[in-house]
Amino acid sequence: MSVHSAQSAAGRIDRFKAVAGAPGLEYCISGPRPYSLELSNSSDMICLLLGTIVSDTSYDDGPAAPFTFRAETAAFHPRGESMRIDAHEVRHGFIAFRYADAFVNRIADRSAEPLRRAGSRSNLGADSIRHLVRYARQKAQAETRPADPWEMQCVATLAWIETTRHLERAARERKSALTDAGFAMLEAYVADNIDQNLACADIAAELDLPVRVVFDGVKARTGHSLYRYVLEKRIDAAARMLRASSAPLVDVAVACGFSSQQHMTALFSERLGTTPLRYRKSA
CATH class of the missing domain: 1.10.10.60 (Homeodomain-like)
Structure with a gap:
């Protein structure tokens, strides 16, 4: 994975850091500044959008296209995909978590493989996700010391549970509709x-x-x-x-x-x- 600044005047995004006491879990916090993020996912990733992000985004080898990540939503990027995001309007930023099997196997009661096959999904909105994002935003704005590992682990766990629950519900609704x-x-x-x-x-x-x-x-x-x-x-x-x-x-x-x-x-x-x-x- 590589993370670069979008332009020399822009702040640099923190690299993913391991969460102490939580094998297989990493996090990255980015504030309200333009950025460029380029990575190949070796693990599943969930982003909590603390505010709206206007970007040019491409997945795998596809062309870049304008895309807006809406505030107080989540984005799911499965392992095996590559992506590049050039964000030029950023409000509040985001918190991202990367989940390796060592962590997922401890918190999940079912395989995420069907969700991975569906590919990246963004702007996932549900009341539970919105409440979680608001909590994370308040903590990110108020926090001046390093993130508490236990709190990060709890937020990451809730992000996984609520995001995958939302995706599974949407998949059931698609399956149960007359297309x-x-x-x-x-x-x-x-x-x-x-x-x-x-x-x-x-x-x-x-x-x-x-x-x-x-x-x-x-x-x-x-x-x-x-x-x-x-x-x-x-x-x-x-x-x-x-x-x-x-x-x-x-x-x-x-x-x-x-x-x-x-x-x-x-x-x-x-x-x-x-x-x-x-x-x-x-x-």
Whole structure:
């Protein structure tokens, strides 16, 4: 790891220091001054943003791009990534912790590997993170003597717990949402099985999502309940079949998943204002 000043007039960032009595834990405190930070992460790193930092930031071999780290948030940078931050507007600064396995294995109850695979995440905001950052900022501003090792260990532990908890919660929420890809799968499944008795539970199982999530997602995208969405697709399929073939109405009803010809006629008339037979004749 190397840390350099952004310009000759800027103050130099303190190098990472080991926390006494906490094997595998290091910290770095930077005040309100411009800086340039360049490093390759051999350990997981969490930064607590004591104030807003306006920067040009690049990850791995990517190009630098403008990026603002928001005040009272956390940033998670997993091991194995490299980064460079050229900060030109800095308010309050940051406190960063580096976590080796020797420390993480003592405080974590589950593997962080899924979080590492997701890459760097910044501007992680939650009430617990904000409270922790405010506490750290007060201590950093008031402290004139070297940081107390026990206090640094406690803050680092809370930073790990609250940041990883926030990331895990966000991952669960992403997994439990009906995404664009998931909705496309739903559309294809309904179209491919339009002649079947499509149960809500079966559709949710096909998408590997809770029924409630599918219900809410379909309602948000179409304005219809899942039940009504499937009925609309059955009516559309019946209309296409009526235009393209001379199949008996009872066969059209079966092919489109209606319980009977009468059921199809009632729903078709309600939706299009005409019966299936009249619709075919006018098509």
